[in-house]
Amino acid sequence: MSIPSTAEHHTTTHPALAHHFNDLAQQREAGTLGMWTFLVTEVMFFGGAFTGYAYYRWKFPEAFQAASHHLDIVLGTINTVVLICSSLTMVLAVQGAQRGDRKRLVRFLLLTILLALVFLGIKAFEYHHKWVEGHVPGRYFRWDPQHDGAVSPGGAQLFYSFYFTMTGIHAAHMIIGIGVIGVLVWMALRGRFTPESYGAVENTGLYWHFVDIVWIFLFPLLYLIGRH
Amino acid sequence: MTTIPIDEPRIEQHSNYLTNGYSVKSWLLTTDHKRIALLYLITITLFFFLGGAFAVLIRLDLMTPAGDLMRDETYNKMFTMHGIIMVFFFLIPAVPAVLGNFLIPLMIGARDLAFPRINLLSWYVFVIGGLFTLASVASGGVDTGWTFYTPYSSTYANTHVVLAALGVFITGFSSILTGLNFIVTVHTMRAPGMTWFRLPLFVWANYATSLIMILGTPVLAVTIVLVAIERIFGVGIFDPKLGGDPLLFQHLFWFYSHPAVYIMILPSMGVISELVTCFSRKRIFGYGFVAVSSLLIAVYGFLVWGHHMFVSGQSVYAGMIFSFLSFFVAIPSAIKVFNWTATLYKGSISYQTPMLYVFGFIGLFAIGGLTGLFLATLAVDVHVHDTYFIVAHFHYIMVGGVVMGYLGGIHFWWPKITGRMYPEGWAKLAALIIFVGFNLTFFPQFLLGYLGMPRRYHVYPEEFQILNVMSSAGASILGVGYLLPLVYLFWSLRWGPAAGPNPWAAAGLEWQTSSPPPTENFEKIPIVTQEAYAYSEGSGFPVSPEADYKEGGSPVVHS
Ligand SMILES: [Cu+2]
Numbered sequence: 001m002s003i004p005s006t007a008e009h010h011t012t013t014h015p016a017l018a019h020h021f022n023d024l025a026q027q028r029e030a031g032t033l034g035m036w037t038f039l040v041t042e043v044m045f046f047g048g049a050f051t052g053y054a055y056y057r058w059k060f061p062e063a064f065q066a067a068s069h070h071l072d073i074v075l076g077t078i079n080t081v082v083l084i085c086s087s088l089t090m091v092l093a094v095q096g097a098q099r100g101d102r103k104r105l106v107r108f109l110l111l112t113i114l115l116a117l118v119f120l121g122i123k124a125f126e127y128h129h130k131w132v133e134g135h136v137p138g139r140y141f142r143w144d145p146q147h148d149g150a151v152s153p154g155g156a157q158l159f160y161s162f163y164f165t166m167t168g169i170h171a172a173h174m175i176i177g178i179g180v181i182g183v184l185v186w187m188a189l190r191g192r193f194t195p196e197s198y199g200a201v202e203n204t205g206l207y208w209h210f211v212d213i214v215w216i217f218l219f220p221l222l223y224l225i226g227r228h
Numbered sequence: 229m230t231t232i233p234i235d236e237p238r239i240e241q242h243s244n245y246l247t248n249g250y251s252v253k254s255w256l257l258t259t260d261h262k263r264i265a266l267l268y269l270i271t272i273t274l275f276f277f278l279g280g281a282f283a284v285l286i287r288l289d290l291m292t293p294a295g296d297l298m299r300d301e302t303y304n305k306m307f308t309m310h311g312i313i314m315v316f317f318f319l320i321p322a323v324p325a326v327l328g329n330f331l332i333p334l335m336i337g338a339r340d341l342a343f344p345r346i347n348l349l350s351w352y353v354f355v356i357g358g359l360f361t362l363a364s365v366a367s368g369g370v371d372t373g374w375t376f377y378t379p380y381s382s383t384y385a386n387t388h389v390v391l392a393a394l395g396v397f398i399t400g401f402s403s404i405l406t407g408l409n410f411i412v413t414v415h416t417m418r419a420p421g422m423t424w425f426r427l428p429l430f431v432w433a434n435y436a437t438s439l440i441m442i443l444g445t446p447v448l449a450v451t452i453v454l455v456a457i458e459r460i461f462g463v464g465i466f467d468p469k470l471g472g473d474p475l476l477f478q479h480l481f482w483f484y485s486h487p488a489v490y491i492m493i494l495p496s497m498g499v500i501s502e503l504v505t506c507f508s509r510k511r512i513f514g515y516g517f518v519a520v521s522s523l524l525i526a527v528y529g530f531l532v533w534g535h536h537m538f539v540s541g542q543s544v545y546a547g548m549i550f551s552f553l554s555f556f557v558a559i560p561s562a563i564k565v566f567n568w569t570a571t572l573y574k575g576s577i578s579y580q581t582p583m584l585y586v587f588g589f590i591g592l593f594a595i596g597g598l599t600g601l602f603l604a605t606l607a608v609d610v611h612v613h614d615t616y617f618i619v620a621h622f623h624y625i626m627v628g629g630v631v632m633g634y635l636g637g638i639h640f641w642w643p644k645i646t647g648r649m650y651p652e653g654w655a656k657l658a659a660l661i662i663f664v665g666f667n668l669t670f671f672p673q674f675l676l677g678y679l680g681m682p683r684r685y686h687v688y689p690e691e692f693q694i695l696n697v698m699s700s701a702g703a704s705i706l707g708v709g710y711l712l713p714l715v716y717l718f719w720s721l722r723w724g725p726a727a728g729p730n731p732w733a734a735a736g737l738e739w740q741t742s743s744p745p746p747t748e749n750f751e752k753i754p755i756v757t758q759e760a761y762a763y764s765e766g767s768g769f770p771v772s773p774e775a776d777y778k779e780g781g782s783p784v785v786h787s
Contacts, residue, residue: 018344019339019340019748020338020339020340020341020342020344020417020748022753026416026417029416030342030343030412030413030415030416030417033411033412033415033416034342034343034346034408034409034412037408037411037412037442038408040442040443041404041408041442041443041445041446042446044442044443044444044446044447045446045447045449045450046450047446047447047450048446048447048449048450048451048454048480048483049450049454051476051480052454052465052476052480055473055476056471056472056473059471059473060471137461137463138461138462138463139461139462141463152471154464154470154471154472155471157463157464157470157471158463158464158465158470158471158472161457161463161464161465165453165454165457169450169453
């Protein structure tokens with residue numbers, strides 16, 4: 001069924017070209033499609049958690065509303081802004097790579113890491129606050145109907161279970177992202193990226209924007225719905 | 229194209245993927261898809277026989293109505309470990325991770341999968357997940373059933389549920405990575421001229437499977453995370469006592485686990501499509517239908533999960549809708565069966581071992597599929613739910629279907645993988661033993677279930693003993709049938725006759741390179757001018773069976 005043939009294999013011996021690809025364009029296409037496919041799996045992963053959240057929100061509307069009132073909307077808003085800014089710095093880093101501007105690339109990657117750390121710091125503060133209030137689900141969960149709201153404690157605990165699970169998984173994604181960006185910085189400093197070959201930067205950017213978008217969904221679902 | 233038979237085929241001495249390094253490191257750090265396929269082959273074979281050992285103990289225990297061999301708790305652990313190991317560590321990876329890994333790049337004319345290092349990573353992830361599960365076995369086993377139903381798994385079970393669940397969670401990522409790799413490879417790595425509708429049906433099947441892997445597996449992963457959180461921190465996500473809902477767990481679990489049935493069966497169907505054409509010397513009937521039916525199964529499989537929950541408290545209307553939808557998922561499967569049958573019609577059929585597995589597959593899958601329609605019928609399901617009828621049904625699909633396809637494929641591509649022919653006589657005998665043993669094991673279980681014997685019980689009324697003993701006897705025959713290939717395939721590695729590049733005179737691209745293939749798969753990337761089923765007179769892939777289907781075959785070189 002086949003005729004021996006095209007032998008342009010390895011005619012373009014770019015150092016960044018892996019042995020099994022024909023050219024950089026094919027390699028880049030594969031990388032981009034791979035990242036998008038991965039993000040589809042991420043959507044399904046978070047989708048499972050969102051489904052659970054939606055179901056219990058429907059089952060315990062008052063409890064979810066009351067529990068959501070205890071979240072700090074100011075800190076949540078600040079964190080949303082911080083995260084959006086980090087997406088901007090990521091875009092600027094990708095642009096730097098595209099132009100072959102190593103300084104710009106490294107600077108904005110580091111800025112992205114910094115913003116991510118600010119986000120995680122604020123998140124940690126919020127978690128701590130919940131612990132002090134006794135709103136961490138499990139053995140130490142306390143819900144005082146007089147003080148916290150006359151709703152089903154079970155429902156309120158479910159709200160916090162999903163709050164911690166979803167923001168926790170989100171934070172884990174950010175920590176992984178920080179690690180990956182750190183590796184990018186190291187690679188950039190060693191001159192691994194050129195305007196023809198910076199797929200790793202671009203794909204990390206896609207990942208980072210995805211993590212950002214997850215938060216854009218989490219913030220209203222957890223903090224905003226039902227506020228008056 | 230001319231055909232030049234060569235008298236004395238020899239293993240080609242020039243370097244191939246097996247001779248490219250002999251050190252342990254050259255295997256454990258390989259990024260060659262063919263070597264990774266072999267790593268998977270070894271690993272899942274170990275798991276298969278471990279899961280089989282649990283099955284042996286189950287069948288031994290069921291020989292007597294009193295369940296004399298083990299205590300109740302032990303029996304619960306036996307069927308749980310059998311299920312977890314067979315489902316997650318054998319059936320799901322079997323065809324894609326071994327045959328898919330080995331064949332997809334060869335079939336589409338690529339040098340490797342798109343992400344060779346991720347491919348290696350997927351094997352390591354698989355092994356790590358397996359070690360967690362083995363650790364849970366070693367530390368006393370798990371007794372929740374392979375379905376991990378809550379709140380039993382999350383609150384009440386006193387076994388190492390988290391350890392086993394973590395094993396399944398981790399292994400899920402190996403499945404996701406494999407699926408991702410296949411999808412990107414099929415999209416971006418096809419050789420010039422390899423259009424979508426020239427892709428071998430095995431590739432189509434694996435592509436559809438990969439879609440299920442990347443869409444379904446993450447949902448299982450997050451479900452396991454929720455169960456683990458519930459169990460570790462004592463919160464009530466699925467515990468009704470604390471406001472949670474166990475049905476939510478079942479919905480999430482079956483949203484993955486029904487499509488997972490297709491993760492198992494679709495790649496095997498792909499194998500059957502390849503085998504049935506080669507041994508009928510005929511183009512597949514209805515290529516487009518067979519290809520698209522794989523995609524239909526992948527998509528449609530996501531809409532029917534509720535048929536596992538007819539009696540677990542979902543609303544009657546949900547039950548009716550899921551029942552109705554479940555009938556439709558039979559259509560694309562039936563399309564495949566009809567097309568295979570039509571391919572056989574007026575074909576020049578030869579009864580080599582792989583073809584015996586094709587017949588085994590079609591017959592057993594038809595029984596498994598038709599009894600699936602019984603179970604999709606709401607009223608009938610209420611009667612036979614949680615009985616041995618279910619057990620028999622899904623074993624006809626998974627063992628009768630998946631394992632038959634897997635073994636057929638292993639035999640068919642064995643000469644490509646190793647460069648050696650397996651002993652045909654022994655292989656035919658083993659195929660026959662497996663077929664007989666399988667039916668003797670599982671057909672009585674249909675009867676048992678219909679008569680009312682519940683699954684997961686090891687103490688039963690005396691009138692069920694005869695059928696249970698028949699089933700156990702069948703299982704021992706089946707066991708012999710599975711051990712035979714293990715022996716003669718090993719034997720063939722050293723003493724099997726050299727196969728030559730194309731012992732079956734098959735038309736697929738993977739047969740156009742030497743056996744075993746070189747590390748880069750092809751000397752030169754081929755230009756593809758026709759699909760993989762171009763059997764016709766004068767094409768080099770003749771329509772009559774070659775006289776050379778004798779042991780050892782004689783290779784046909786196409787130039
Ligand atoms: Cu199902």
